[in-house]
Amino acid sequence: MFYFLRHFVPFLIYKIMPKSREQKQEIIKDLQDKVAKQKASVFVDFGASPAKKIFQFRDELKDAGCLMQVVKKSLLEKVLEKSKETAPSPEAMAGEAEILEKIKAMKGQMAVIFGFTDEVSPAKISYLASKKNDQIKILAGILGKEFLGQERVMELAKLPSKPELVGKLLGSMQAPISNFVYVLNGNIKGLVCALDAIAKKK
Helix, strand or coil: CHHHHHHHHHHHHHHHCCCCHHHHHHHHHHHHHHHHHCCEEEEEECCCCCHHHHHHHHHHHHHCCEEEEEECHHHHHHHHHHHHHCCCCHHHHHHHHHHHHHHHHCCCCEEEEEECCCCCHHHHHHHHHHHHCCCCEEEEEEECCEEECHHHHHHHHCCCCHHHHHHHHHCCCCCCHHHHHHHHHCCHHHHHHHHHHHHHHC
């Protein structure tokens, strides 16, 4: 009961209480900061999941340097609109426009999982949570400035995270040091794009 009062009641109040203009502006500013800092994000719908499971999921994300936030789609759209307007190049603007249109087409209440430490963890933890709780549904994601549909988020979730890759390399003394440096500095987005290209050839 204490767990419910401590965690679920504030969460419920956040969802149902109307926001003032100032509060909305604060939320938009906070979202802009998170979008700018994130390496990847995943959109999920947790449906009628029990409160305890939602907060267990949240704690798992927190331990991996991720953050779950329930947002109104209209506020997220305003953030993405501003990102599009301030894009540094026509290519970046086109990418932001595509993300915005895809988000607008999504239905229902959603939570955003922001990943701040690596590109894989938000997708991986969300995927594992959805396997244990069928109320949690992965809707889509963003990797860098690229929109990922549900299937590509699943592909990303099945890749090893950066800590896992580092652990494997440390466990193999035969691996050249150059490989180790490559993994530390490598762009996982490129690996996802390569997987996508392979899948298209099949």
